[in-house]
Amino acid sequence: MSDVKKFLYVNRKAPHGTIYALESLEVVLIGAAFEQDVALAFLDDGVFQLVKGWDTSELGAKNFQPAYTALGDYDVQKVYVERESLEERGLSEDDLIEMTYEDEDDDFAEKSSIRIVSREEMAKIMADADVILSF
Amino acid sequence: MSDVKKFLYVNRKAPHGTIYALESLEVVLIGAAFEQDVALAFLDDGVFQLVKGWDTSELGAKNFQPAYTALGDYDVQKVYVERESLEERGLSEDDLIEMTYEDEDDDFAEKSSIRIVSREEMAKIMADADVILSF
Amino acid sequence: MKLGIVVLEGPYQHEASDTAYNFTVAALEKGHEVFRVFFYHDGVNNATRLMVPPQDDRHIQKRWSELAEKHNLDLVVCVAAAQRRGILDEDEMKRHGKDANNIAPGFRISGLGQLIEAGIQCDRLVFFGD
Amino acid sequence: MKLGIVVLEGPYQHEASDTAYNFTVAALEKGHEVFRVFFYHDGVNNATRLMVPPQDDRHIQKRWSELAEKHNLDLVVCVAAAQRRGILDEDEMKRHGKDANNIAPGFRISGLGQLIEAGIQCDRLVFFGD
Amino acid sequence: MALLHTVNKSPYERNTLESCLNHVQEGDTVLLIEDGVYAVIKGGRAADVLASVKGVKIAALSADLKARGITADKMIDGVEVVDYGGFVDLVTSNDKVQAWL
Amino acid sequence: MALLHTVNKSPYERNTLESCLNHVQEGDTVLLIEDGVYAVIKGGRAADVLASVKGVKIAALSADLKARGITADKMIDGVEVVDYGGFVDLVTSNDKVQAWL
Numbered sequence: 114m115s116d117v118k119k120f121l122y123v124n125r126k127a128p129h130g131t132i133y134a135l136e137s138l139e140v141v142l143i144g145a146a147f148e149q150d151v152a153l154a155f156l157d158d159g160v161f162q163l164v165k166g167w168d169t170s171e172l173g174a175k176n177f178q179p180a181y182t183a184l185g186d187y188d189v190q191k192v193y194v195e196r197e198s199l200e201e202r203g204l205s206e207d208d209l210i211e212m213t214y215e216d217e218d219d220d221f222a223e224k225s226s227i228r229i230v231s232r233e234e235m236a237k238i239m240a241d242a243d244v245i246l247s248f
Numbered sequence: 249m250s251d252v253k254k255f256l257y258v259n260r261k262a263p264h265g266t267i268y269a270l271e272s273l274e275v276v277l278i279g280a281a282f283e284q285d286v287a288l289a290f291l292d293d294g295v296f297q298l299v300k301g302w303d304t305s306e307l308g309a310k311n312f313q314p315a316y317t318a319l320g321d322y323d324v325q326k327v328y329v330e331r332e333s334l335e336e337r338g339l340s341e342d343d344l345i346e347m348t349y350e351d352e353d354d355d356f357a358e359k360s361s362i363r364i365v366s367r368e369e370m371a372k373i374m375a376d377a378d379v380i381l382s383f
Numbered sequence: 384m385k386l387g388i389v390v391l392e393g394p395y396q397h398e399a400s401d402t403a404y405n406f407t408v409a410a411l412e413k414g415h416e417v418f419r420v421f422f423y424h425d426g427v428n429n430a431t432r433l434m435v436p437p438q439d440d441r442h443i444q445k446r447w448s449e450l451a452e453k454h455n456l457d458l459v460v461c462v463a464a465a466q467r468r469g470i471l472d473e474d475e476m477k478r479h480g481k482d483a484n485n486i487a488p489g490f491r492i493s494g495l496g497q498l499i500e501a502g503i504q505c506d507r508l509v510f511f512g513d
Numbered sequence: 514m515k516l517g518i519v520v521l522e523g524p525y526q527h528e529a530s531d532t533a534y535n536f537t538v539a540a541l542e543k544g545h546e547v548f549r550v551f552f553y554h555d556g557v558n559n560a561t562r563l564m565v566p567p568q569d570d571r572h573i574q575k576r577w578s579e580l581a582e583k584h585n586l587d588l589v590v591c592v593a594a595a596q597r598r599g600i601l602d603e604d605e606m607k608r609h610g611k612d613a614n615n616i617a618p619g620f621r622i623s624g625l626g627q628l629i630e631a632g633i634q635c636d637r638l639v640f641f642g643d
Numbered sequence: 644m645a646l647l648h649t650v651n652k653s654p655y656e657r658n659t660l661e662s663c664l665n666h667v668q669e670g671d672t673v674l675l676i677e678d679g680v681y682a683v684i685k686g687g688r689a690a691d692v693l694a695s696v697k698g699v700k701i702a703a704l705s706a707d708l709k710a711r712g713i714t715a716d717k718m719i720d721g722v723e724v725v726d727y728g729g730f731v732d733l734v735t736s737n738d739k740v741q742a743w744l
Numbered sequence: 745m746a747l748l749h750t751v752n753k754s755p756y757e758r759n760t761l762e763s764c765l766n767h768v769q770e771g772d773t774v775l776l777i778e779d780g781v782y783a784v785i786k787g788g789r790a791a792d793v794l795a796s797v798k799g800v801k802i803a804a805l806s807a808d809l810k811a812r813g814i815t816a817d818k819m820i821d822g823v824e825v826v827d828y829g830g831f832v833d834l835v836t837s838n839d840k841v842q843a844w845l
């Protein structure tokens with residue numbers, strides 16, 4: 114049981130409308146301390162979680178977008194975003210926040226964590242995980 | 249304010265999956281005592297609320313279907329069910345429970361409360377209400 | 384105008400509770416009368432005084448209680464929905480032999496008739512839910 | 514097998530809470546080990562001992578508590594989610610200066626690490642939510 | 644007897660907006676709130692549906708647009724942006740409200 | 745690495761079943777629970793979608809079918825009805841579970 118497991122967080126819900134996005138993110142932040150192999154998947158309305166430029170002041174709720182950006186500091190390096198989900202919603206990678214990590218194996222070069230994948234690749238990513246946390 | 253208002257209860261959700269159907273029904277039962285003009289609308293997944301033959305024993309929850317049948321005793325006489333919603337779901341009027349009331353103006357003859365209406369008619373029923381209670 | 388407001392979802396889980404609050408504030412600012420805010424389904428969970436949200440986030444119960452105090456609002460929690468979900472005032476606590484209650488200041492527990500009455504009395508009834 | 518179960522919705526409002534319970538009972542009957550049931554999001558509301566459902570309906574908290582006692586189950590309520598929603602045990606009550614608590618027997622409040630640990634330790638993790 | 648319809652669900656997750664638009668009448672107003680505001684994003688599938696509606700006013704709540712990063716340049720034309728006060732005005736200027744929950 | 749997919753939403757209200765079916769792989773199992781069981785009704789639009797899936801086992805939870813009055817004669821062919829014990833068996837016989845919430 115000391116082996117490293119592949120944890121995949123599957124995010125399919127829009128932010129703000131329900132707490133699923135925020136409380137899923139809180140699991141990722143805590144989970145980062147456990148030295149497992151962590152990946153995040155964003156598909157369906159989950160891709161809205163990464164759209165940049167949130168301003169929640171008029172809504173009166175907490176703006177938790179900075180926490181996504183900070184995921185790189187928690188050593189989260191794999192963020193899979195489904196292309197078909199973006200396209201259906203009129204979005205492209207340019208609409209998304211920047212998410213980066215420092216690559217230890219490449220002189221700590223700052224690299225993007227976001228990987229746009231096809232629906233077919235997303236299915237394989239799910240199939241390849243050891244544990245799926247579904248939000 | 250002593251005038252009678254037209255209350256329309258709009259039911260769009262499937263039973264059991266959430267409590268919306270059950271707690272909406274509880275409002276109708278209480279509301280019946282207030283001598284207003286009451287009508288119920290079932291459209292979208294709300295039509296599943298009227299599908300007969302529920303057996304909730306294996307699920308372990310209360311079977312509240314008898315309360316729909318009892319609505320006639322509470323003087324609820326107008327139950328509008330949208331035809332298009334039924335058809336999309338593979339349902340017809342034969343799949344629904346019987347809902348009846350006694351017509352005071354016709355020697356207390358027992359009549360069906362269920363009126364299958366088109367989407368267009370449903371829109372007019374909404375437009376014609378004074379107060380809409382949306383569940 | 385006289386407005387009635389219905390909240391069907393609980394705090395933090397759904398935005399409905401926020402929208403209802405922001406709408407109520409705006410209606411009061413516009414000079415309308417808010418006849419009643421009726422909490423039903425999981426909406427009753429807005430009324431617990433035991434919630435302790437993170438300090439950098441809104442306190443959903445407190446802001447309802449404070450709004451009620453400021454504007455003398457009638458915040459009504461449906462008794463049947465509240466019992467199911469464990470929202471009790473002192474009377475309900477005693478009646479059901481429970482050892483604690485959790486209702487917040489400014490909220491009162493009453494029956495579904497209060498919702499129907501709002502429908503009869505108000506010029507507009509606005510629902511917020513899932 | 515060793516199973517972990519996650520409940521993300523509250524009692525009565527969503528069927529998720531019923532499905533999780535029925536699944537847990539069936540898993541135990543099949544001889545599997547239920548390593549932990551983790552209550553998160555509105556799932557924490559399953560843990561209040563103040564609920565008083567109608568007598569002809571199921572008592573969702575009681576049946577979890579009884580199942581826990583019978584099978585020595587570990588029912589864990591996420592502390593952050595519980596604070597937001599007003600689910601407190603005696604320690605939490607004191608720590609936040611509240612005057613009441615509402616947690617039911619058999620449930621304990623702990624951190625999100627308990628969910629990750631379940632993911633690491635269990636052969637299968639099953640989510641129930643909205 | 645004009646109706647205000649509120650839609651609070653993402654059109655990419657639920658059939659709510661579609662069902663609402665199937666039941667609106669000329670002169671009605673549809674107000675997008677909460678996740679319902681995602682329907683206004685230019686180039687999105689739901690925007691085509693919205694754009695095809697005739698004789699109905701479409702509005703969206705500014706607080707929800709801003710919270711989701713949907714700025715004016717990302718929106719289709721023809722949507723009126725209102726704040727909570729504008730939401731209140733829509734409630735009072737229409738005869739009643741149907742919430743498409 | 746076979747996956748058990750659980751779908752608990754009505755296919756007439758949400759895109760959940762559709763999204764799930766877009767991500768299943770051969771050898772996977774889709775278990776319909778809660779309002780997800782409405783997909784099996786013969787003559788319904790969602791049933792066509794279900795029937796078109798190949799190489800994937802479709803199951804539905806008996807407790808949820810019964811609670812909703814969906815008897816065997818109302819169901820499309822090819823759906824395996826399981827009880828909660830069968831649900832447990834599907835969890836243990838597949839390598840992991842993805843809940844399409």
